[in-house]
Amino acid sequence: MANQHKHKLRGVRNTPDYLWDDLDTGAKSIGEDRSSITRQLWEAWLGYPGAQWPPAPSKGGEREEK
Secondary structure, eight states: OTTOOSSOOOOOTTOOHHHHHHHHHHHHHTTOOHHHHHHHHHHHHHTOTTOOOOOOOSSOOOOOOO
């Protein structure tokens, strides 16, 4: 079927724009994307065998929650 996603879409609710934007910027700075970083965080947090915490970007976010 046209316009069908390969994977089921899952949303992350109640995520402020500044956090979403900083995650995108940080992920791109290490050659990853938001989905990859999120998946790595979940796998490491759940203690999956072989899972590793993703590397942090060299510079943290600059915004504060409003």
